[in-house]
Amino acid sequence: MSLVAATAAGATREGAGVATLSDVARRAGVSPATASRVINGSSKPVTEELRERVLRAVTELQYVPNAHAQLLARSHRGAVGVIVHDVSDPYFSEITRGLQRVATDQGRLLMICNSYRDPERELEYVELLRGQQVAAIILAGSGYHDADFTRLLNGKLAAYEATGGRVAVIGRHEHSGDAVMPDNRGGGELLGQELCRLGHERIGVVAGPRVLTTITDRLAGLRAALADHGRELPEHRIRYADFDRDGGAEATAALLDAEPDLTAIAALNDSMAIGALALLRARAVPVPRQVSVFGFDDMPIAADVTPALTTVRLPLVEMGARAMALALDPGAAGPRVESLSAELVRRDSAGAAPR
Amino acid sequence: MSLVAATAAGATREGAGVATLSDVARRAGVSPATASRVINGSSKPVTEELRERVLRAVTELQYVPNAHAQLLARSHRGAVGVIVHDVSDPYFSEITRGLQRVATDQGRLLMICNSYRDPERELEYVELLRGQQVAAIILAGSGYHDADFTRLLNGKLAAYEATGGRVAVIGRHEHSGDAVMPDNRGGGELLGQELCRLGHERIGVVAGPRVLTTITDRLAGLRAALADHGRELPEHRIRYADFDRDGGAEATAALLDAEPDLTAIAALNDSMAIGALALLRARAVPVPRQVSVFGFDDMPIAADVTPALTTVRLPLVEMGARAMALALDPGAAGPRVESLSAELVRRDSAGAAPR
DNA sequence: TCTGGGCGGGAAAGCGCTTACCTCACCCGG
DNA sequence: CCGGGTGAGGTAAGCGCTTTCCCGCCCAGA
Incomplete structure (x- = not known):
């Protein structure tokens, strides 16, 4: 996903009635609690009878739970944020593929943000992702020679980590935490x-x-x-x-x-x-x-x-996969750095120097 | 963004204390209401004195508002969902660029989902996006010759539209609403x-x-x-x-x-x-x-x-831009269809047939 | 001096959901 | 025959934020 901060402006306010959990519960003749329990298969048992009534109501009303409300109630960090320079650049497409693979395996949602090589935007995205309560933030792509920016960024990341967020970077020395470093x-x-x-x-x-x-x-x-x-x-x-x-x-x-x-x-x-x-x-x-x-x-x-x-x-895909693995594995106390080596591939565009 | 449905499993539960609005308010010695007002520049005036106290508290606590809570409270649909086959495919990268441009202009966040040409997954993403309360869903990329799937999809889209959601498709005849059709x-x-x-x-x-x-x-x-x-x-x-x-x-x-x-x-x-x-x-x-x-x-x-x-x-970029414009403009009662014509580009890979 | 109007600020009611806790009915053993 | 355990279901308290409504204050006007 590419994101751009949504401003308060331009909001639509449509919608006469999105069905809510209470609607479902009412229609099924049960309490919201029971409805919630059958809808997301809680461990608490519910009689077959009620379960069916609820499920029927769900399909009849085309009910889809409000993800934001769920997240808020669960205070459960699900998604992982990724900041790249530009996903349409194959370099990042490949890395993203690796990230995606591991994230999918672990049942994680990925939010992908394009900074278009603008440090400013990178900073904004860190905030945005923090606001989205993501479980981890992955920064892919070269860092910048800019001490002010680096300090600012590290400050923000530190604040995020202080509240339990995880951070992993790909190919940046400036960050002191977990990293995957291509050589x-x-x-x-x-x-x-x-x-x-x-x-x-x-x-x-x-x-x-x-x-x-x-x-x-x-x-x-x-x-x-x-x-x-x-x-x-x-x-x-x-x-x-x-x-x-x-x-x-x-x-x-x-x-x-x-x-x-x-x-x-x-x-x-x-x-x-x-x-x-x-x-x-x-x-x-x-x-x-x-x-x-x-x-x-x-x-x-x-x-x-x-x-x-x-x-x-x-090894672009590999880099992505490793970074995601690091980010998702709370393990190790100290920062972990994984280096991946480069390899020369000889094809046809280079030959001996003409004399 | 590429998404994948986040399951309840594998949740992290970390985080001793993300600063909340009340924390900020308390530290600034004001009510949460006032804090909220200064933070997102409400129209209601606040004295310079208090405003400064709040802003100071915000930076001191590195406060970032919880986006989910905001969305819930505002019940304001901000983001737009996009379902493509695969963003790393240049065809879709280009379309996405167009979508992005218009979305950004209108201050909208974009959530990009890859179906990887799996109809099943496409269906899931419609649900997911609905759950995310997106203001509009854009389906890009060819439809499928599969009547059952088409019926199912149209059903879900209709339900979404019935609650005020907007839908636009790119290059699909099967949907009856707004569409951008490359020729x-x-x-x-x-x-x-x-x-x-x-x-x-x-x-x-x-x-x-x-x-x-x-x-x-x-x-x-x-x-x-x-x-x-x-x-x-x-x-x-x-x-x-x-x-x-x-x-x-x-x-x-x-x-x-x-x-x-x-x-x-x-x-x-x-x-x-x-x-x-x-x-x-x-x-x-x-x-x-x-x-x-x-x-x-x-x-x-x-x-x-x-x-x-x-x-x-x-005109891939153009297609994306138009689709987003349609999706974001509630206008017109009837479905609007914009056709974009193709054009032959002669380069070097084709020549006269050898005889 | 008293009244009305404006204005800055707070209290509180939700937004839609989850879940800890409580209730009630029922069944068992003593 | 009764007490307490068990288990299904409901009640209600939040999650973190926005926003309506109201209150108290100050000042202008009578």
């Missing part, structure tokens, strides 16, 4: 090693916004690996743009305009890599013969573009 | 015309599940256009499979195995077309030189695969 740095290193193995020297990097910690991590790994092989990564060969397809195309164009003889483009996620591929095709640059392209994440479409994308795989 | 049949015709224009005779169709009305509509349009040009579409050249990438690959393989000399593959959505493309590439069949491939929907990635997909565009 972004290690993935960057794999990328760097491959680049060196293939003999690339003039490498352009197509990066997402530098405020994202994911970007700096991947970059750091890449730099480290290159340095190991005596290569440098000058700042002017890194272009920061939106973390999506169009950003990838744009950054690639800028890179190529500045230095037409690059032999490799390393995109910091697959969407950007697809944008890079599109731009190269538009400019009739042969891939990988003249320029090799690398992605990151290995989202499903990566294998289907042409040339199929060489990329660094992150 | 699937017309799109099929466009496809057929293009196929004829390019001189294709031996055409294989890669279709999704035949229980989906979308499939039969597109197929009907395609058939009609072919018939106009004196061509037939024999049943054995239609393969029904899952409505996704893998289904597309599978159906294409079956088609080619049976008739290696087909000159065109018409897939009934882009995901399937991408699967077809992948299979053809794997078999080293040149596209479009030997076989042309057509998609349907024009989802964003269609332009980025290679060869770029020739497809039939549906």
